[in-house]
Amino acid sequence: MRAVRIRFKKIENAKYISHLDLTRTMARAVRRAGIPLWYTEGFNRHPYITFASPLSLGFESLCESMDIRLVEDMPMDELVRRLNSVLPAGLEVIKAGEPVMKPKEIAFAAYRIAFQNSGFADFKENIREFLSRQSIEALKKTKKGDLKNVDLKPALKNAAVRVDDRSVVIEVVLPCGGKDTISPNLLCSAINDFLNEKSGTEQKLFCNIVRVNLLNGEGVPFK
Amino acid sequence: MSYRLEDLFRLVQKPGRYTGGEVNSVVKDKGKVNIRFAFCFPDLYEVGMSHLGMKILYGLYNREPDIWCERVFMPDTDMERLMRENGIKLFGIESREPIDRFDIIGFTLQYELSYTAVLNMLDLAGLPLYSRERDSSYPLVIAGGPCVSNPEPIADFFDLFVLGEGEDASLELFELYRKHKAGGYDKEEFLRDAARIEGVYVPSFYNVSYKDDGTIASITPKNGAPAKVRKRIVEDLDSAYYPDRFVVPFIDIVHDRAMSEVFRGCIRGCRFCQAGFIYRPVREKSPGVIDAQSRALCENTGYEEFSLSSLSTSDYSRIEELLEKLLGWAEERQTNISLPSLRVDGFSEELAARLNILRRSGLTFAPEAGTQRLRDAINKNLSEDEILKTAQKAFSAGWTSVKLYFMIGLPTETLEDVGGIADLSQKIVDCFYKNPDRPKGKGVNVSVSVACFVPKPFTPFQWEPQDTMTELEEKQRHLRDLIKTRKITLRCHDPATSSLEGVLARGDRRLCAILEEVFRRGGRRDAWSEHFSLQTWLDAMKDLGVDPGFYANRRRGYDEILPWDHLDYGVTKKYLIRENQLAHQSRTTPNCRISCSGCGAAVWGKGVCTE
Numbered sequence: 001m002r003a004v005r006i007r008f009k010k011i012e013n014a015k016y017i018s019h020l021d022l023t024r025t026m027a028r029a030v031r032r033a034g035i036p037l038w039y040t041e042g043f044n045r046h047p048y049i050t051f052a053s054p055l056s057l058g059f060e061s062l063c064e065s066m067d068i069r070l071v072e073d074m075p076m077d078e079l080v081r082r083l084n085s086v087l088p089a090g091l092e093v094i095k096a097g098e099p100v101m102k103p104k105e106i107a108f109a110a111y112r113i114a115f116q117n118s119g120f121a122d123f124k125e126n127i128r129e130f131l132s133r134q135s136i137e138a139l140k141k142t143k144k145g146d147l148k149n150v151d152l153k154p155a156l157k158n159a160a161v162r163v164d165d166r167s168v169v170i171e172v173v174l175p176c177g178g179k180d181t182i183s184p185n186l187l188c189s190a191i192n193d194f195l196n197e198k199s200g201t202e203q204k205l206f207c208n209i210v211r212v213n214l215l216n217g218e219g220v221p222f223k
Numbered sequence: 224m225s226y227r228l229e230d231l232f233r234l235v236q237k238p239g240r241y242t243g244g245e246v247n248s249v250v251k252d253k254g255k256v257n258i259r260f261a262f263c264f265p266d267l268y269e270v271g272m273s274h275l276g277m278k279i280l281y282g283l284y285n286r287e288p289d290i291w292c293e294r295v296f297m298p299d300t301d302m303e304r305l306m307r308e309n310g311i312k313l314f315g316i317e318s319r320e321p322i323d324r325f326d327i328i329g330f331t332l333q334y335e336l337s338y339t340a341v342l343n344m345l346d347l348a349g350l351p352l353y354s355r356e357r358d359s360s361y362p363l364v365i366a367g368g369p370c371v372s373n374p375e376p377i378a379d380f381f382d383l384f385v386l387g388e389g390e391d392a393s394l395e396l397f398e399l400y401r402k403h404k405a406g407g408y409d410k411e412e413f414l415r416d417a418a419r420i421e422g423v424y425v426p427s428f429y430n431v432s433y434k435d436d437g438t439i440a441s442i443t444p445k446n447g448a449p450a451k452v453r454k455r456i457v458e459d460l461d462s463a464y465y466p467d468r469f470v471v472p473f474i475d476i477v478h479d480r481a482m483s484e485v486f487r488g489c490i491r492g493c494r495f496c497q498a499g500f501i502y503r504p505v506r507e508k509s510p511g512v513i514d515a516q517s518r519a520l521c522e523n524t525g526y527e528e529f530s531l532s533s534l535s536t537s538d539y540s541r542i543e544e545l546l547e548k549l550l551g552w553a554e555e556r557q558t559n560i561s562l563p564s565l566r567v568d569g570f571s572e573e574l575a576a577r578l579n580i581l582r583r584s585g586l587t588f589a590p591e592a593g594t595q596r597l598r599d600a601i602n603k604n605l606s607e608d609e610i611l612k613t614a615q616k617a618f619s620a621g622w623t624s625v626k627l628y629f630m631i632g633l634p635t636e637t638l639e640d641v642g643g644i645a646d647l648s649q650k651i652v653d654c655f656y657k658n659p660d661r662p663k664g665k666g667v668n669v670s671v672s673v674a675c676f677v678p679k680p681f682t683p684f685q686w687e688p689q690d691t692m693t694e695l696e697e698k699q700r701h702l703r704d705l706i707k708t709r710k711i712t713l714r715c716h717d718p719a720t721s722s723l724e725g726v727l728a729r730g731d732r733r734l735c736a737i738l739e740e741v742f743r744r745g746g747r748r749d750a751w752s753e754h755f756s757l758q759t760w761l762d763a764m765k766d767l768g769v770d771p772g773f774y775a776n777r778r779r780g781y782d783e784i785l786p787w788d789h790l791d792y793g794v795t796k797k798y799l800i801r802e803n804q805l806a807h808q809s810r811t812t813p814n815c816r817i818s819c820s821g822c823g824a825a826v827w828g829k830g831v832c833t834e
């Protein structure tokens with residue numbers, strides 16, 4: 001039996017595959033590819049597939065990670081090739097190999113968030129103003145379901161902000177894993193609320209969120 | 224500021240219902256196809272995607288290089304609201320393009336309660352509802368499916384219907400469409416030619432007149448349309464097209480697995496069951512063909528489970544041979560075989576163990592009626608003895624729960640028959656406690672599900688009055704009172720939905736106006752219990768002067784012209800009358816394998832009729 005870590009992209013249409021559905025989608029792809037997958041023993045046998053860090057519905061990612069076990073060894077480049085030939089559009093394996101870190105070690109994720117101007121007046125200026133505030137409060141739902149106030153400002157201190165004609169792009173590293181996780185959705189809805197407040201509207205601000213990297217506690221990319 | 228379709232995906236529940244891009248979905252270059260076809264299923268993605276007929280036709284149509292068949296489902300309420308608010312028309316999942324620009328829009332009509340969803344989808348597509356309001360510039364709107372055996376209540380909205388199994392007839396229809404399109408398509412001319420294709424029914428080519436008592440006086444064809452339209456069947460299933468791949472959905476659907484069709488039709492002839500008559504005669508596939516098709520499907524989809532699909536799979540004449548073949552590779556590949564509608568007693572113990580039949584599906588019986596007398600009347604060939612013996616075996620093997628399916632409101636039914644449901648359920652409970660090998664320290668649960676009978680066209684009960692809602696409720700109350708133990712869980716279906724089905728199933732064209740009215744008053748999703756409102760229907764019928772009892776609760780005479788009399792499903796009226804009379808004498812009819820009872824389906828000279 002050999003443990004294999006598969007790194008893949010989840011982009012475009014595939015961003016609408018929920019985490020639960022991704023498990024099924026991957027299991028079936030592995031079967032179509034004829035990869036000798038190891039099944040759990042026992043009463044209700046199922047393929048052993050685990051993901052390092054669940055991705056929210058609607059996010060794209062360039063750095064997803066899934067672990068499988070093989071009952072027979074096979075060359076990794078062949079595994080990658082076979083999987084890519086059967087995956088739906090938007091899921092693409094980048095590489096496969098020996099797992100190095102444990103998924104538990106993941107502590108941060110880097111995101112690229114692009115806001116499209118969907119009709120807000122002074123959209124760019126207002127986003128800039130928002131980001132330059134002393135503190136950026138957002139309400140976060142805890143596991144228990146209560147709401148908790150978190151300050152996004154510390155995380156945004158190191159954020160890179162790029163503004164071009166059509167969009168504002170923020171690159172930011174947020175805590176990921178465990179109870180301190182901060183979803184980029186929190187930032188987006190805080191900006192959305194701010195823009196609506198400024199313009200007296202109730203519009204939806206669309207943004208495209210891409211997870212670009214998973215990092216451990218020291219900021220080393222997950223391997 | 225309005226949203227684009229892609230924006231809506233971010234705003235709705237389960238976007239996977241609308242995004243497409245699934246493995247094995249077919250995307251073609253629209254510049255290179257001649258016929259754009261929208262296959263519409265008037266229900267949610269999860270329901271429509273589970274339907275085998277749609278998978279077969281999707282594959283068959285897309286095999287034609289110049290046809291692009293796309294899937295269209297009924298959007299859920301959140302999506303529909305956003306589409307209407309943003310002026311986004313109903314679209315094909317594959318291209319995300321509005322279907323009002325397509326050549327042909329085809330609906331499958333699986334249940335009567337989906338009719339308002341059909342109207343809603345036409346409306347969402349931006350099309351006028353009535354066939355007569357759509358000239359040659361609109362797509363052709365057609366339908367098939369079991370409800371087409373009496374499409375009259377929805378006839379005015381469709382340009383044509385395809386009766387029976389659609390494979391061959393629709394290909395012939397496409398061929399005709401190609402010719403007409405090349406020569407400048409004119410809808411009326413096309414329909415005249417289409418009506419000559421066997422199995423094609425153009426409702427506007429038939430005049431229906433009525434007597435003073437509201438019954439039909441005559442149904443008269445015009446424009447050269449045939450006096451009777453005969454359904455189509457696929458004559459040889461071994462050589463017929465069967466898809467080697469299914470679209471593999473991202474989201475969880477109702478039946479998320481590969482499906483292999485083992486035969487069409489049913490030998491049994493249970494008198495309440497429309498499917499048992501309209502799909503005659505039974506035609507089987509050979510084990511080798513089923514085996515190869517199952518294997519290809521599993522390989523191309525990656526499904527970890529496949530089912531053997533038919534109306535009654537244990538009636539397949541070579542079931543053991545087939546299962547041996549299938550198990551040969553399925554076990555090794557960790558692939559489960561699921562066997563719905565199975566008679567547990569039909570298997571050798573060894574095979575049953577390998578299939579894990581009990582563990583998989585639990586123990587399920589469908590006695591349908593509570594007494595032997597009534598089971599004879601409905602020709603349901605399952606004796607109390609068989610049920611109790613099988614239950615006994617299952618309890619010895621460690622089982623503690625049993626599911627039973629019954630109906631109330633069956634013709635000739637008395638309160639004694641209704642009470643029989645409670646008695647039989649109690650006997651199964653007793654059987655558990657009398658069994659010395661029963662699992663110790665555990666109780667038994669007998670779950671009893673009771674549906675309300677709806678008389679359907681082309682069955683021996685097509686003349687029978689349906690019980691009124693009050694009668695059905697009375698019978699349900701009676702049954703509830705008779706069940707004394709909590710070991711029996713009773714679940715009764717809502718008589719309101721069955722009552723409406725009863726009106727629509729045997730309705731005539733005058734109901735089209737009711738359908739439209741209900742749709743205008745907000746009826747959209749009657750097949751979903753949380754959206755169903757009987758009151759809306761009753762009010763519409765009252766306001767338009769239609770009496771639902773005329774359609775549902777009236778006994779029809781054998782000599783009355785029925786709204787579907789110009790349609791021919793093989794089974795003859797003479798045979799159905801005889802079956803109706805036998806039912807009233809509580810006499811059974813043997814199944815097609817024991818002896819042929821001359822139903823009329825032998826006209827095709829195929830399948831079980833020639834065995």
Ligand code: SF4
Pocket residue numbers: 503504505815818819820821822823824825831832
């Ligand atoms: S003709 Fe005879 S064998 Fe054929 S379907 Fe009818 S009853 Fe069955």
